[in-house]
Amino acid sequence: MKLAWLDKLREQNPVVLNISNFVTVQDVANGLNALGASPIMSEEIAETKEMVAISDAIALNLGSFTQTQIAHIKKMGQEANFAHNPIVLDPVAVGAISYRKQTALQLLQDFSVAVIRGNAGEIAALANFSWQAKGIDAGFGDSNVVEMAKVVAKKFHCIILMSGKTDYITDGNRVTAVHNGTKLFAIHVGSGDMLTSIVGAFAAVSKGDYFEAAQTAALVFAAIGELAAKDKCIGPGSFTVNLLDQLFLAESQQISAIADYEEL
Ligand SMILES: Nc1ncnc2c1ncn2[C@@H]1O[C@H](COP(=O)(O)OP(=O)(O)OP(=O)(O)O)[C@@H](O)[C@H]1O
Ligand SMILES: Cc1ncsc1CCO
Ligand SMILES: [Mg+2]
Numbered sequence: 256m257k258l259a260w261l262d263k264l265r266e267q268n269p270v271v272l273n274i275s276n277f278v279t280v281q282d283v284a285n286g287l288n289a290l291g292a293s294p295i296m297s298e299e300i301a302e303t304k305e306m307v308a309i310s311d312a313i314a315l316n317l318g319s320f321t322q323t324q325i326a327h328i329k330k331m332g333q334e335a336n337f338a339h340n341p342i343v344l345d346p347v348a349v350g351a352i353s354y355r356k357q358t359a360l361q362l363l364q365d366f367s368v369a370v371i372r373g374n375a376g377e378i379a380a381l382a383n384f385s386w387q388a389k390g391i392d393a394g395f396g397d398s399n400v401v402e403m404a405k406v407v408a409k410k411f412h413c414i415i416l417m418s419g420k421t422d423y424i425t426d427g428n429r430v431t432a433v434h435n436g437t438k439l440f441a442i443h444v445g446s447g448d449m450l451t452s453i454v455g456a457f458a459a460v461s462k463g464d465y466f467e468a469a470q471t472a473a474l475v476f477a478a479i480g481e482l483a484a485k486d487k488c489i490g491p492g493s494f495t496v497n498l499l500d501q502l503f504l505a506e507s508q509q510i511s512a513i514a515d516y517e518e519l
Contacts, residue, residue, distance in 0.1 A: 258507040265291035269311035269459035276318025279445030286449035289502035292456035307334040311459035314452040318347035332366030341369035341458040345451040350376030350388025369465040372416040372451040382406040424470040430519040435477035437484035
C-alpha cells in the first residue's frame with residue numbers, strides 16, 4: 256500500500272477526465288475535488304482529443320449511456336490509449352441488463368483499460384459466472400468472488416477492483432483484500448462511481464503501477480468512509496456531507512491507523 260500517494264495526489268492535483276452518468280455526476284466531481292484531484296466532465300465528442308491531451312487519467316462510467324454517448328466513450332477510450340493515459344471503466348449494472356453487458360464487452364474490444372471497478376454482480380457478469388445482480392446493486396450469489404475477479408483480470412489484461420463489504424483487487428495473480436468500509440456506503444447512490452474516479456486520480460500519480468493505484472484508492476476511500484461514519488452520522492444525508500469533508504480532511508496517518516487489509 257502506498258498511502259504516501261495520497262500526499263502526492265494532493266501535491267500534483269491531477270486532472271481526471273470523466274464521462275459520468277447523469278445521476279451521480281456532481282458527487283463524482285466534488286469527491287475528486289475534495290480529495291485533491293481536478294475533475295473535468297465531458298459530453299461532447301468534438302472536444303475529445305483536446306480533453307484527453309489535458310488529462311492525467313480517464314474515468315468512463317457506463318451508468319446512463321445512449322448510442323451517442325457510446326460513440327463518445329469509444330473515441331475517448333481510443334484517444335486515451337493512443338496518448339498512454341490510464342482508463343478506469345465502471346460497468347454499471349452489466350449484471351442486470353444484457354444490453355449493457357454486450358455494450359461493455361464491445362467497448363473492452365475497442366480499447367484497453369487499466370482498471371475495471373465494479374461490484375460483485377458486475378464482475379460476475381464479465382466473468383460469465385452465475386450471480387443474481389439487482390439493478391445497480393451487487394445482488395447475491397455463491398460463486399467464488401476472488402476467482403471471478405481473477406478471471407476478468409486475465410480476460411481483459413487489466414486490474415480488477417471488485418468493491419463490496421470487502422474490496423478485492425487483483426491483476427489475475429496477486430490479490431489484496433481491503434476490509435475497511437461502512438454499511439452507509441450502500442445507502443449513498445454513487446459511492447462506487449466516486450471510487451471509480453478516485454482510482455483514476457491514483458492511477459494518474461502511479462507512474463504505471465495500476466495494481467498499487469487500485470489497492471491504495473480502495474483503502475483510502477473505504478477508510479475515509481469509516482471516518483465519515485464515526486462523525487455524528489445518522490443516515491444518508493449526514494453521511495454524504497461527512498464523506499465529502501473527510502475526503503478533504505483525512506490525512507494518510509489517520510488512514511494508516513485504521514487500515515485493515517491483507518494479501519491473499
Ligand atoms: N456492506 C458494506 N460494508 C462496508 N463497505 C461497503 C459495503 N458495501 C460497499 N462498501 C464500500 O462502498 C464503496 C463503493 O462500493 P460499492 O460496491 O457499493 O459500489 P457500487 O455498488 O458500484 O455503488 P454505486 O452503484 O452506488 O455507485 C467501496 O469503498 C466499498 O468498500
Ligand atoms: C441509480 C443509477 N442508475 C443508473 S446509474 C445510477 C447511479 C449509480 O451508478
Ligand atoms: Mg456502481
